[in-house]
Amino acid sequence: MHVEETQQKVNKAKKADKKQRRCLAIIKNDCEVSPSDEPTTYLAILNVGLSNGLTEECLLMEAAATGGKVIQVVMLPGKSYCFLICASLEDSQHIYEGMHNISTIGQQGAVAYLSYVKQLPANAGKSEWNKPLPNGLHVIADFVSEEEESTLLRAIGGDGRTSEVTGTLKHRNVKHFGFEFLYGSNNVDPSKPLEQSIPSACDILWPRLDNFASTWDWSSPDQLTVNEYEPGHGIPPHVDTHSAFLDPILSLSLQSDVVMDFRRGDDQVQVRLPRRSLLIMSGEARYDWTHGIRPKHIDVVPSASGGLTTQARGKRTSLTFRRLRNGPCDCSYPALCDTQQTKVPQELTASLVAQAVTLEQQNVHEVYDKIADHFSETRHTPWPQVAEFLDSFEPQSVVLDIGCGNGKYLGCNPLLLAVGCDRAQGLLAVGRRKRQNVFRCDCLNVPVRSSSIDGCISIAVIHHLATKERRLSALQEMARVLRPGGRALVYVWAKDQxxxxxxxxxxxxxxxxxxxxxxxxxxxxxxxxxxxxxxxxxxxxxxxxxxxxxxxxxxxxxxxxxxxxxxxxxxxxxVFEEQELENLVSQLQEVQLIKSYYDQGNHCAIFEKISKNSL
Ligand SMILES: O=C(O)CCC(=O)C(=O)O
Ligand SMILES: [Fe+2]
Ligand SMILES: [Zn+2]
Incomplete structure (x- = not known):
């Protein structure tokens, strides 16, 4: 019994040593901080930091429990370690002994490993938070009371009552009053007011703005957008369309604090929006800076002591109040002005495509190249319904697997001439080792003659394309290479699992x-x-x-x-919604949908190229 316990202790200490060494290598590499064998007043807290939700408060409490006195906490954004400056060597030793390999702290209760260090990182204490706010930006704390917050939430149906004007966007829920904000065109249709105007419960807000009224040409708003963000949700950086709305724009934050990012060129300012505060964007802040909220669960914010700490988000509801402009914008900030936009639409489209291409390059192609072997090990059993599709072809048919990965479908039906292609070199190499017919290409540009093959499959490929147009093009490319009467099978991951x-x-x-x-x-x-x-x-x-x-x-x-x-x-x-794949197929030329089904979390479709005679 005793022996076992001792053994366990030894194992735990060994594990801690290993962890500690690994973390120390990271901080040495990150910020040139070296460990010290002798006690110093600088302590590195390893394995917990801002990146895993540690708060300054929690760390200070843990340190205080050891009896050691801390002068300053130094946390670095994005890092899973931090530092303490202790009052004396003695304090430092108390904290080391009381916390190393003992304390479990941070959001997920990770074990803290401690080490004395010789110095602090050079950038310690430099904060992103000391920048001035963009001109025209105001945040008024405690703009509404807690009771008013509840009243407003009830008025907009936030407590569960449904509103008629509800839509689901990709990253959050929205509701509109007065006029609907149309996300397709980023505009409103002034000729189509909604039945529901802004709830009268909001009228309490306007007299409170009288102090500011001299700053702008102010009268009460006629459009309200309610955004509901669960933790992890966000809104991409944008400017509210100039020609759609006047200046200023107001946003009331309810239920949870959040951090909003403002950007202009390379300038970036983070702004804390406390629960029950009002954000006013006017002038430069309304016209010349973009605003957005990162999709995160935890924000890094200034701490009480002037350092940094973390703050978990709760569900947040924001009420954005605006006034319709009903005409072109003549602001003096042309950079983001849709009325004075010098960029032609074509260029805009080109920049969207460029974004999609970059995303696919970094978060699809580069990743598959790196994970090829491991990924391949996890992909060996052919899905039965894909195998069945391959078995439905006549012997000697030519079938192309576009995005063949490790080529697991190429040998499925030995009576076919099966050829595969993929973008990922690493995955193709696996197929080559198996002496399969594979070549490298992009699914949007398949170097195969039009109307030349009997069948093709695309299994778990087009869900990696970042725009609808690109997903459609990939399908059209399949249709192009099929001979009339040829058939294709497509699998994409379903949103609904x-x-x-x-x-x-x-x-x-x-x-x-x-x-x-x-x-x-x-x-x-x-x-x-x-x-x-x-x-x-x-x-x-x-x-x-x-x-x-x-x-x-x-x-x-x-x-x-x-x-x-x-x-x-x-x-x-x-990931595809129900009917989304069928909709794409219906937009293809010379193609007819034969069958669609759901198979193990995937939406699937079989289509056939229509022979010219039957057109
Ligand atoms: O959630 C917010 O505070 C901002 C919402 C917003 O920017 C918008 O709907 O345009
Ligand atoms: Fe906005
Ligand atoms: Zn403008």
Whole structure:
């Protein structure tokens, strides 16, 4: 018994040593901070930091419990470590002994490993938060009371009552009053007022703006957009269309604090929007800066002591009040002005395509190239209904697998001439080793003669394309290479991972739900938040939690490697709604939908090229 316990202790210490060494290597590499064998007043707290939701308060409480006195906490954005400056060597030693390999802190209760260090990072204490606000931006704290907050939420149907004007956007729920904001054109139709105007409960707000009234030409708004954000949701950087709305624009934050990013060129300012505060965007802030909210669960915000800390988001409802302009905009900020826009629409389209291409390059192609071997190991069993489709062809038919990956379908029916193509070199190499007929190409440009082949399949490919036009082009490319009478099968990942209340294999493999619930789930959450903190500022896409239902259609799906590093890569997916694939197929030329079905979390369609005679 005793021996066993001692052994356990030894193992725990060994594990801590290893973890500590690994973390120290990271901080040495990140910020040139070296460990000290002798006690110093600088302590590195390893394995927990802003990136996994540690708050300054929590760390200070934990340190205080050891009896050691802390002078300053130094947290760095995006990092899973932080530092303490202790009052004396003695204090430092108390904290080391009381916390190293003992304390479990941060959002997910990770074990803290401590180390004395010789110095602090050079950039310690430099904060992004000392910048001045954009001109014309005001945040008025406590603009409404808690009771008024409840009243307003009730008035807009936030407490569960449904409103007639409800829509679901990709990343949040919206509701409109007065006039509908049309997301397709980013504009309103002034000739179509909604039945529901702005609820009268909002009238309490306007007299409170009298203090500011001299600053702008102010009268009460006629359009209200309600945004509901669950934690992890956001809104991409944008400017509210100049020609649609006047100056100023108001936004009341309810239920939760959040951080909003303002950007102009390379300038970026983060602004805290406390719960029950009013944001006023006027002048430059309304016209010349974009605003957006990153899709995250946790914000990094200034701490009480002037450093940084984290703050978990709750569900947030915002009320954005605007006034219709009914005419062209003549502002003096042409850069983002749609009326004075010098960019022709074609250029705009080109920049959207460029964004899609970059996303696919970074979050599809580069990732598959890196994970090829591991990915391939997980893909060996052909799906029965795909095999059945391949078996439906006459012997000697020519069938092309576009996006063949490791080529698992190429040998399915040995009576066919099966050829595969893919973009990922790494995956093609696996097929080549198996002596398969494979070549490298992009699914939007298949170097195969038109109307030349009997069949093709595209299994789990076009959901990696980032615009509807590109997904459609990929399908059209399949139709092009098919001979009249030739047939194609397409599989795409479905947003809905349940059919008739039955979970797909993808959801069923959620070990976290089945057993070891807490640790698995905690680990996943922790990893999720670390990844969120590392995303670039302009990334509008949320990170999907694996083995859970999809919250929206465009997401980044993590892939964790098996090696020592356990690197996580993010793959871009557009998961399909019901009927979306059928809709695309209906837009194809010379094609007819034969059959569509749902198979294990995928939407699937078989289409046939119509022979010229039957047209
Ligand atoms: O949620 C917010 O505060 C801002 C919403 C917004 O920018 C918009 O709907 O245009
Ligand atoms: Fe906006
Ligand atoms: Zn303008």
């Amino acid at each position: 349940r059919k008739n209340d039955k979970k797909s294999t993808y959801l069923r493999q959620n070990k976290a739900v089945n057993k070891e619930r807490t640790t698995e789930q905690q680990q996943r959450q922790r990893q999720h938040q670390e990844l969120e903190q590392q995303l670039p500022n302009n990334n509008p896409l949320p990170i999907h939690t694996n083995r859970t239902e999809f919250q929206q259609q465009d997401v980044l799906v993590p892939w964790k490697t098996k090696d020592e590093q356990k690197t996580t890569y993010l793959r871009y997916y557009h």
